[in-house]
Amino acid sequence: MRDAGMIERAPLLNAVTHLLMIAGLLVAAFPIYVVFIASTHDLPTVNRVPMPLWPGDHLVQNYATVWNKSDFGAKMINSLIVALGVTIGKITLAALTAFSIVFFRYRARMLIFWAIFITLMLPLEVRIVPTYAVAADVAEPLRWLVWLFGFELGIAPINLLNTYTGLILPLVATATGTFLYRQFFLTIPDTLVEAARMDGAGPLRFFWEHLIPLSRNNMAALATIMFVYAWNQYLWPLLITTDARMATATMQLQKIVPGPLFGQPPVWNEAMAATLLVMMPPLLVVIFMQGAFVRGLVATDK
Amino acid sequence: MDRRATFSNLWLAGALVAPQILLVIVFFYWPTVQALYWAFSTQPPFGGTNQWVGWQNFQQIFSDAVYWNSVQVSIVFAILSTALSIGMALLLALMIDRQLAGHKAYRFVYFWPYAIAAPAVGLAFRFIFAPDAGFVSAINQLAPNLWNPALKGWDAMLLIVIANSWKMMAYNFIFFLAALQSIPRGLIEAAAMDGSGVLRRARDIQIPLLAPTLFFLLVINITESFVDSFGIVDITTGGGPARATDLMVFKIYSDGFKGLDYSMAAAQSIVLMFLVIGLTFVQFRYIEKRVHYA
Numbered sequence: 001m002r003d004a005g006m007i008e009r010a011p012l013l014n015a016v017t018h019l020l021m022i023a024g025l026l027v028a029a030f031p032i033y034v035v036f037i038a039s040t041h042d043l044p045t046v047n048r049v050p051m052p053l054w055p056g057d058h059l060v061q062n063y064a065t066v067w068n069k070s071d072f073g074a075k076m077i078n079s080l081i082v083a084l085g086v087t088i089g090k091i092t093l094a095a096l097t098a099f100s101i102v103f104f105r106y107r108a109r110m111l112i113f114w115a116i117f118i119t120l121m122l123p124l125e126v127r128i129v130p131t132y133a134v135a136a137d138v139a140e141p142l143r144w145l146v147w148l149f150g151f152e153l154g155i156a157p158i159n160l161l162n163t164y165t166g167l168i169l170p171l172v173a174t175a176t177g178t179f180l181y182r183q184f185f186l187t188i189p190d191t192l193v194e195a196a197r198m199d200g201a202g203p204l205r206f207f208w209e210h211l212i213p214l215s216r217n218n219m220a221a222l223a224t225i226m227f228v229y230a231w232n233q234y235l236w237p238l239l240i241t242t243d244a245r246m247a248t249a250t251m252q253l254q255k256i257v258p259g260p261l262f263g264q265p266p267v268w269n270e271a272m273a274a275t276l277l278v279m280m281p282p283l284l285v286v287i288f289m290q291g292a293f294v295r296g297l298v299a300t301d302k
Numbered sequence: 303m304d305r306r307a308t309f310s311n312l313w314l315a316g317a318l319v320a321p322q323i324l325l326v327i328v329f330f331y332w333p334t335v336q337a338l339y340w341a342f343s344t345q346p347p348f349g350g351t352n353q354w355v356g357w358q359n360f361q362q363i364f365s366d367a368v369y370w371n372s373v374q375v376s377i378v379f380a381i382l383s384t385a386l387s388i389g390m391a392l393l394l395a396l397m398i399d400r401q402l403a404g405h406k407a408y409r410f411v412y413f414w415p416y417a418i419a420a421p422a423v424g425l426a427f428r429f430i431f432a433p434d435a436g437f438v439s440a441i442n443q444l445a446p447n448l449w450n451p452a453l454k455g456w457d458a459m460l461l462i463v464i465a466n467s468w469k470m471m472a473y474n475f476i477f478f479l480a481a482l483q484s485i486p487r488g489l490i491e492a493a494a495m496d497g498s499g500v501l502r503r504a505r506d507i508q509i510p511l512l513a514p515t516l517f518f519l520l521v522i523n524i525t526e527s528f529v530d531s532f533g534i535v536d537i538t539t540g541g542g543p544a545r546a547t548d549l550m551v552f553k554i555y556s557d558g559f560k561g562l563d564y565s566m567a568a569a570q571s572i573v574l575m576f577l578v579i580g581l582t583f584v585q586f587r588y589i590e591k592r593v594h595y596a
Contacts, residue, residue, distance in 0.1 A: 013500050017397045021408045024394045028411050031426045031468065032418075034437075038429060050437045097322040104315035105308040112319055119330045121582045125529045125551050126575045129558040129567045130333035130340065141332035173325035190305050203309040232419035234533040239559065253421045254537055257428075268429055268436075278422045286417035290410065293417075297473070298480050 035279070038272035039063070046269040062273045069270070070252055071244070072277060078164075079231055079249040080281070085168040086230035087223050094177030094222065095215070099207050102185040103193070113182075116175045124170065124236060131170055135160040135240050162243040171230055176300045177222050183299070184218045185211065221296030224289045228282040249278050337575070340568035352565075359569040369570070371545055372553040376528060379463060379549060384523040387467035388516070391474030396504055399482040409479070416472035420533025427465035428538045451539065455546025458539045462547055465534050466527060474519050481515040482508060521585045525578055550574055 038046050041056035066072055097116065101109045124131060134141060139155040146155075160166030188211070196206045237248045247255075256274045257266040286293050309315070341359055343352035363369045394412060398405045415423070431438045433450040441448050451457040485508060493503050532551050535541060541548040541556065548556075550570065558567030 010500055014400075014402060017400055017402055018404075020393065020397045021402075021405065024390075024397070025408055025411055027390070027468070028415055028472065031423075031430060032414065034430055035426045047435045049435060049443065050440045051435070093322045093325070096318045100315045100318035102305070103309055104312070104318075105310065106312050106315055109315075112323060115331075116322065116326055119326055121579045122330055122334060122575065123529045123578065125532060126554075126571050126578055127330070127333045127337055128554065129564055129571060130336035131329060132559075133336060134328060134333050138328060141328045144332070145327065169325060170329045173322070173329040178322065193305070193308075203311060203314055206309075228417055232533075234419060234421050234536070235555070238536075250419045250421055250533075253419075253425055257425065257537070265432075265434065266429075268432075271425060272429060275422045275425045279418050282417040282419070283414060286413060287410075290413065294413070294476055294480070297416075297476055 032279070032283075035272045035276050038268055039270075039276050041269055043267060043269055046272075047265075058269065062269050063277075066256070066270050066273045066277070070256060070274075072249065072252065072274065074245065075247050075249040075252045076277065076281075078167075078246060079278075081164055082167045082171075082233070082237070082248060083227050083231040083281075085164060086171045087226040089168060089172040090174075090177045090226045091219055091222055093172060094181045095207075095212070095219075097178050098181035098185050099203075099211065102182055103203065103206075116178055119173070119175045128235065128239065132239050135166045135170065161240050162246045164246075166240050167237055167246070167248070168230075170236065171233060177226065180218060180222055180296070180300050181215065184215055188214070217292070217295070220289065220292040221299060224285055224293040225296040225300060227285050228293070231282045249274075253278060334575075337568045337571050340564050341572045344565045359565050360573075363566060363569050363573070368545065368548075369553070372548045372550050375459070375546065375548055376550045378459065379466070379531065379547070380524045380527040382459075382463045383466040383470065383527050384520060386463060387470035387523060388474050388519055390467070391471045391478050391519075392509075392512070392516075394471075395475055395478035395482055396508065398479060399508075400500065412475050413472055415469050416476070418469065420469065420530065421537040423465050423469050424462075424534040424537040427461060427468070431461050431464070451543075453543055455543055458543060458547045462531070462534050462538055465538060466531055469534075470523055470526065474523070477515055477519055478512065481512050485511050518585065521581050525581045525585075528574065528577060528581075 034051070037053060037055055038051060039062050040059040041052070042058045042061075045052065045056055097112075101113055136159060137157040138160050139158045143155055146152075160169070192210060193206065196210055201209065232250060233248070234250050238251045238254065241247050241251070253271075253274060257271050340352070342356060343354050344359065345352050398409050398412070428451075430436045431449075431451060433439050433442060433447075433452060438449055442450075447453075449457055451461045489507060490503060493507055498506065528549075529551060531549055532555065535547055535549055535552045536555075539547040541552050551574065554567050554570045554574065557563050557570065561567075
C-alpha cells in the first residue's frame with residue numbers, strides 16, 4: 001500500500017500505470033494464450049492469418065494425436081524422472097556438503113569450498129563437448145584419479161549415454177544449492193549445536209533431527225528452482241540420448257517440427273499442443289510455489 | 303565461517319563431501335582439462351592419439367571469418383536482448399511497486415515466462431512470428447515479403463531477440479521488484495512529504511538505488527545470452543539464414559557434434575569459457591560493492 005497509503009493524487013499517472021500494467025500482462029500472457037488457442041484448432045484454421053483468438057473444437061483430437069504419434073507420455077515421464085532425480089540429488093548433495101564444510105573443522109574445507117565455487121564459472125554449455133566424452137566413458141577420469149595415486153586399475157568403460165544416470169548426474173554436480181545451504185547453516189546459532197551435543201547427539205543425529213527440519217524453507221526454494229531448471233534442460237538430453245525411449249519431452253519439441261529453413265511447414269496445431277505440454281509442469285510449479293521459487297531464485301543467483 | 307561448536311569426526315566430514323567432490327571432478331574439472339588438451343592438439347585424420355599443435359587451433363579460429371561472424375552475432379544478440387528485457391522489466395517493476403489496485407494479480411503473471419523452457423519459448427514465438435501463419439505475417443498481406451525470418455537475417459535476429467527477451471524479462475522483473483521492495487519505505491515517504499511526485503521519486507531515489515541490481519542484471523543477462531540461448535536458436539532459426547543467428551554456443555555445437563571437429567569446438571569452448579569467467583569476475587566485484595553499501 002505504498003502510494004495508496006500516501007494521500008497523493010495523481011490520476012493521470014495512475015491511469016498510465018494501469019495501462020502499462022495491462023500492456024505488461026498482454027506481453028507476458030499473450031504468447032502462452034496463443035499456444036493454447038493454436039492447439040485447439042484444426043490445421044487450416046491455425047494457418048489462417050491472423051489466427052482466430054477464440055478456442056476451436058479440436059483440442060482433444062490434437063492432444064491425442066501428439067500424445068500417440070511421438071509416444072509423448074513416455075517422454076513426459078522421462079522428463080519427470082530427470083527433473084525429480086536432479087532435484088532430489090541436488091538437495092541431498094548440497095545439504096551434505098554444506099553440513100561438512102560448515103559444521104566440521106578441517107583444513108581442506110576451504111579448498112573444497114573453492115573447488116565447488118569455481119564450477120559456477122563453467123556452465124555446461126561451454127564444456128559441452130568434453131562433458132559428452134566423459135558421459136561416453138565415465139570410468140576414464142576415475143582411471144586417471146587412481147593413476148595419480150600410483151595405481152594402475154583396469155576399470156571397464158562405463159557408458160552413461162542413453163541412461164537416466166547420464167541425464168541426471170552432470171546436472172546435479174553444480175554449486176548453486178551448496179551455497180544456498182551454506183548460507184543457511186551459517187545462520188544456525190552455536191548454542192543449538194552445543195545444546196544438541198549436550199543431549200548426546202552425534203553429528204548425523206544433529207543433522208537429521210535439527211538441521212533438516214529447520215531447513216524446510218530452504219529446501220522448498222531449492223527444489224522449485226531445480227525442478228524448473230532440470231525440466232527445461234534441452235542441449236544436454238539432446239546430446240546424450242540417441243535412443244528414442246530415453247528422449248525427454250523438451251528435446252522432443254525439436255523432433256516434432258521440421259528444420260527451421262526448408263522442408264514442410266510445421267503442423268502448427270500439433271506443435272503448439274506439444275509446446276503447451278512441455279510448458280505446463282514447470283509453469284504449475286512456479287504458479288503454486290511462487291514464494292519459494294522467487295526466494296530460491298533471488299538467493300541462489302546473487 | 304568459523305563457529306565455536308564444531309564436530310571433529312574427520313572421516314565423517316570427508317565422507318559427507320566425497321560424493322559432491324567426485325561429481326565435480328568427473329563432470330567439471332576433467333572435461334575442462336580435456337577441453338584445454340583438445341584445444342591445443344588435433345586428432346589425426348585416421349585416428350590414433352592427438353598431436354600437440356600449440357596455438358594452431360586458436361590461430362585457425364581467429365583467422366576464420368565465420369568465427370568472427372558468430373562473435374559479432376552473439377554481441378548484437380546480447381546487447382539487443384539485454385537492453386529490451388531489462389528496459390521492459392524495469393518499467394514493469396516500477397509500475398507494480400506503486401501498488402495500485404490489482405498489482406498482485408499482474409505481478410503473479412509477470413513471473414510466468416521464466417518458468418518456460420527455452421525451446422518451448424522458441425517454438426511459440428516461431429509460430430507467432432511465422433512468415434505464413436500466426437499473427438505477424440498479417441503485415442505481409444499489406445506489403446508482400448516484408449517479414450520473413452526464414453530468409454532475412456535481421457528478421458531472424460529480431461525473432462530470437464524477442465523470444466529471449468520475453469523469457470529474461472520475467473527474470474529481471476523478479477530482481478528489480480525485490481530490490482525496489484527493499485528500499486526503506488520511510489525514504490519514499492519523506493520524499494513524498496517534501497513534495498516530490500511519483501516520477502521525481504522514481505528518477506531521484508528509486509532508479510539510483512537500483513543501480514547495483516541493474517549492473518548485476520546486465521552481467522547476468524549478457525552471460526545468459528552467451529550460454530543459455532541454444533534452445534531458442536536451435537528451434538527457431540537453426541543459426542540461419544546464412545549464419546545470421548549463428549551464436550557462439552550454437553557454432554560450438556554444430557562444429558563439435560555435426561562437424562565432429564572436436565579440436566575446433568574445444569578451442570571455441572575455451573574462448574567462450576574465458577568470456578564467461580571474465581563476466582563472472584566482474585559480477586563478483588559488484589557483489590563486494592553491494593555488501594559494502596548494504
